[in-house]
Amino acid sequence: MTIPEAGAPARILVVDDESQNRELVEAMLLPAGYEVYLAEDGEEGWAAAQDKKPDLIILDLMMPGLSGFEVCARLKTDPKTGGIPVLFVTALSQIGDKERALAAGGDDFLTKPFQRAELLARVEALLKVRHLNRDLERALAYLYELELARHVHRPQGRPVPAPPVPGAGVVLVVDDEPLPRQLYADVLREAGYVALEAESGVQALETARQQAVDVVLLDIMMPSMSGLEVLSKLGELIPDSPVIIVTAHPSSENAIAALRLGAFDFIVKGFKNEVMLSAVSRALQRRRLATRNRALIHQLEDKIQELLAILREHAEESNRLTTRPPDR
Numbered sequence: 518m519t520i521p522e523a524g525a526p527a528r529i530l531v532v533d534d535e536s537q538n539r540e541l542v543e544a545m546l547l548p549a550g551y552e553v554y555l556a557e558d559g560e561e562g563w564a565a566a567q568d569k570k571p572d573l574i575i576l577d578l579m580m581p582g583l584s585g586f587e588v589c590a591r592l593k594t595d596p597k598t599g600g601i602p603v604l605f606v607t608a609l610s611q612i613g614d615k616e617r618a619l620a621a622g623g624d625d626f627l628t629k630p631f632q633r634a635e636l637l638a639r640v641e642a643l644l645k646v647r648h649l650n651r652d653l654e655r656a657l658a659y660l661y662e663l664e665l666a667r668h669v670h671r672p673q674g675r676p677v678p679a680p681p682v683p684g685a686g687v688v689l690v691v692d693d694e695p696l697p698r699q700l701y702a703d704v705l706r707e708a709g710y711v712a713l714e715a716e717s718g719v720q721a722l723e724t725a726r727q728q729a730v731d732v733v734l735l736d737i738m739m740p741s742m743s744g745l746e747v748l749s750k751l752g753e754l755i756p757d758s759p760v761i762i763v764t765a766h767p768s769s770e771n772a773i774a775a776l777r778l779g780a781f782d783f784i785v786k787g788f789k790n791e792v793m794l795s796a797v798s799r800a801l802q803r804r805r806l807a808t809r810n811r812a813l814i815h816q817l818e819d820k821i822q823e824l825l826a827i828l829r830e831h832a833e834e835s836n837r838l839t840t841r842p843p844d845r
Contacts, residue, residue, distance in 0.1 A: 526552045527644050530569060532562030532588065533577040533606070538629075542575060542606075545633045546640070559583025563591055566598050573643055578607035578618060586621045593622030594795045600802070602643040606631070616776050620783070622799055624806075646806055686731030686801050687711045691721040691747065692763070693739045697786065701734055701763075704790045705797065718742030718750075725755050732781075732800045734793070737764040737771055745774055752779045757807045759800035761793075 529551050533539045536557070543553045554569050556562035560583050566574060574592070578585035585605060592598045602624040615626050624646075625639050688710050692698035695716070702712035713728065715721035718739055724730070733751060737744035748760055759781035764771065772783045781803060782796045 526550050527573065528552045528554065528569060528571040529640065530554045530556060530562065530565055530571040530574045532556045532559065532565075532574065532580075532585070534558050534580040535577075538577065538606075542636070545636055549637055549640075551640075559585065559588045563588055566592060566601065567595075570597070571601060572647055573602050573604065573640060575604045575606060575640075576623075578605055578609060586617065589618075589621045589623055593799055594792070599795065599798065600647075602647055604639055604643060620776060620781075646809065649809060686804075687713065687729060688732045688734060688797055689713045689715060689721060689724055689730045690734045691715045691718070691739075691744075692734075692736040693717060694736075697736075701793065704793065705734075708794055710797070718744070718747035721747055722750055722754065725751060725758075730755055730758050731804055732797055733758060733760040734797070735760050735762055737762050737775065745771075745778060748775060748778045748780055757804055759803050761796050761800060 529546055531539050531542045531546075531553060533542070534557055539555045539557065543555060546553050554565055554571060556565045559580050562574070562576065563583065565571075566588075576585045576588060585607070589603050589605070592601060592603060603622065604625045604627060605618045605623045606627045606629060607618075608629045618626055624643055627636065627639055688705050690698050690701045690705070690712055691714075692701070693716055698714055698716065702714050705712040713724055713730070715724050719742060721733070721735070725733075733755075735744050735747060735751075739747075744762060744764070748762070751758070751760055756779075760779065761782045761784060762771075762775045762780045763784055763786060765786040775783055781800050784792060784796055
């Protein structure tokens, strides 16, 4: 993906079928120094995302033809656009709509009508995460080049390990059937991930207690302890690690139950490898975002405590000055 030069204004694509809404968002963004592109429906928005490679997409959910859900799903499964953050805006306010939007890969959700300050705050936060991801990608690319240079000077005959994959992490595959479990794990390892395997819910929970796990790929139909039970316990054990539910027997009831228990995504067995890898990649991005947000919150709390200490010192000094006896 093309990365704008340092100092260049961030490029934002606004996709909405209502011209009044497009113009309103544009009027809010332009004074803040952003470069704004407009698209009047899902198809035009998809094409503009491919052509302009924006830094952020503000996407209406309910549009005729290609809906915001469908546009986002396309964006997130395409390697060229998968890393672009998507801010959904909609007049819908039901919890289910928000869950569906985030499950489609959206990064944030804003309900109409909204104030300019609220929009700019969401945009700034998403762009900050985007820039952090780019910095991470550059750092990993540099480390990869160093690793390649080191391999050039290795003695002949020694095996060369597979190069690290930027953003790859540890994925726990949980399935009571050995064949699909091994298949998913092999695909993940070939893609550069560290794949751990568990043949039951009990073993999965034990593994999560003993090892760091970034993402969980969890079968929903298992004996003894079902996937939904495991999902509930994982939410308490490793709350920041996204869980992707995998099943051969899809139903709206299971999907809704899994999402309510905190599942990140829901995919049906028989999927192509690219679908699983895309879901895992998006889950890792969500985990990194949660980790960074928590770190930023801790930094903010520390700064607040530091400022409070300074204020207390000033207050004490002021009290000493006011209570000092007058000079004779």
